[in-house]
Amino acid sequence: MSTADKVFLLRTKMLSLGIDAFIIPGSDPHMSEYTAAHWKKREFISGFTGSAGTVVVLAEEAGLWTDSRYYLQAEEELTGSDIELFKASEPETPDYADWIAERLNPGSTIAFEGEVFSIDDARKLSKKYKHYGITIDPNQTLLDEIWEGRPPIPDNSIFVHETKYAGLSRNEKVESIRKRMRDLDASHYIITALDEIAWTLNLRGNDVAYNPVFHAYLIISLDAVYLFIDTHKITANIGKELAKDDISIHLYSDIFKWVKDMPVESGLVFDSSTTNAKIFSLIPREIIKIEEDSIVRELKGIKNPTEQEGFRTAMVKDGVAMVKFLHWLEVNVSEGNVSELSASKKLKKFRSEGDNFVGESFGTISGFAEHGAIVHYTVNKETDVKLTPDNFYLVDSGGQYLEGTTDITRTIHLGNPTEQQKVDFTMVLKGNIALDTTYFPVGTRGVHLDILARKPLWSKGLNYGHGTGHGVGCFLNVHEGPQSIRPDDNGVLFKNGMITSNEPGLYRTGEYGIRIENLILTTEADTTQFGDFLKFETLTLCPIDIDSIEVSLLNHEEKDWLNSYHKMVFDKLSPLLNEELKNWLEEKTKAI
Secondary structure (H helix, E strand, C coil): CHHHHHHHHHHHHHHHHCCEEEEEECCCCCCCCCCHHHCCCHHHCCCCCEEEEEEEEEEECCCECCHHHHHHHHHHHCCCCCCCCEEEECCCCCCHHHHHHHHHHCCCCCCCEEEHHHHHHHHHHHHHHHHHHEEEEEEHHHHHHHHCCCCCCHHHHHEEECHHHHCCCCCHHHHHHHHHHHCCCCCCCEECCCHHHHHHHEEECCCCCCCCCCEEEEEEEEECCEEEHHHHHHCHHHHHHHHCCCCCEEEEHHHHHHHHCCCCCCCCCCCCCCCCCHHHHCCCCCCEEEEEECCHHHHEHHHHHHHHHHHHHHHHHHHHHHHHHHHHHHHHHHHHHHHHHHHHHHHHHHHHHCCCEEEEEEEEEEEEHHHHHHHCCCCCCCCCCCCCCCEEEEEEEEEHHHHEECCEEEECCCCCCCHHHHHHHHHHHHHHHHHHHEEEEECHHHHHHHHHHHHHHHCCCCCCCCCEEEECCCCCCEEECCCCEECCCCCCECCCCEEEEEEEEEEECCCCCECCCCEEEEEEEEEHHHHEEEEEECCCCCCHHHHHHHHHHHHHHHHHHHHHHHHHHHHHHHHCCCCCHHHHHHHCCCCC
């Protein structure tokens, strides 16, 4: 069925119910960034496969709103669909809620599925449209009726993430949560984000591609823990473990009945950004509602010593895989038999050779030449191109290991870079180094740090449209909060123990893309008369393409950083390499 046919069927349903606008986000009931196929309704209706975006369908118009990472991808995937692309990051682009308001009259009805809308998002719509005299209906599941062959909710078994990797037992984590609950005078806490549930219970799953999570809800009271999950996911041994820890098991769908019937004397704490609107609508009026940023998000965002060491272990294995891959690439590209797709598969094979490798942490971005300028490019059989020795190749990839999650981007020139390419590459590198080497006072937020990575690019009139850094989970989601490094302020302070990406970039549409990404650990630096200071420790171990650097643009401190970094890479990886690879790495990490 074509996109046009699907939109027609949806409009027919809307007309029969008196619905003038239907909003389709890309989320699931847990507000996940990456969703199982069962909840990919936005992808079903539009054909757009990016991880961020919202579709709006009116009687005669339809639009997709997405951010700058996906502009080029969305243009390609929406071709022939009659769904208009709205570039959400552009200042002249109207918000989809405003766009709808401009087209509807008082008395109109806007519908959406409350189970896949956060409380925050549903409230914003309700507040906005009340002013216009437009009705909101959050209880419509129109796509369920036209989606033939919809994939079921995954039913994969869960498994234990051992304390030797997690650092803390599930009981220790639950008690940390209860301590925060007592501070808030809360008797119950509802957790809906999948990575937060997995972290709390030291359990992992396979329900979502690349993210080792499982579909469940969790409610913690001051004396009990309730897990809502399809029971066939739980093995007998895990069931015994959970029972021993006084965790009772309930059906996944029973969460709604439990909330509706919960004890009236309760004080319920929840995060309105991740709890869905359907759950909120069922909370009895008598319940004291305590809205707070996620307790778990902050706890898991600060990695304990065991987790930190696990990341270092994972980085060594990941670095070995990257060295094998980059060496293989250099040897084989000249023979003309390497493509974006075959390179991506080869990298996965090298990673799989490492101990405790579980899978990739996201779909590898394997982009040659102009494809590298598509920030979240996804290679497939239709878009696949050969790698030739005349342009940049950008590879953004990562692995899930029991010890930790990796995320690394390297851009290498497969031939001889032009003067412009070397300047562009060097400006990106200077931004990476500037962020990596900064000392900053306790109380600093990501918005304060973002400019460090952009300043070298700005000096040449260059910029990039995505954020500079995101948190990374420990054998969990590759994107996690609470911290980020980006131009907009989320109010979160950087703290000792946080692990964040450092990934400035530059993209010339139709030509090439450049991104250099390392993971960095926030650590304590110094205490002076002006307060306590923090710094970053670089965790990622992989050479940076020195042949693409315009060395004259680096100052002494930047050269020292690069030489020191490359020495660390060689010292930590070379003992694990054969002689050929060791010699190759020595050449790639030589001092400049």
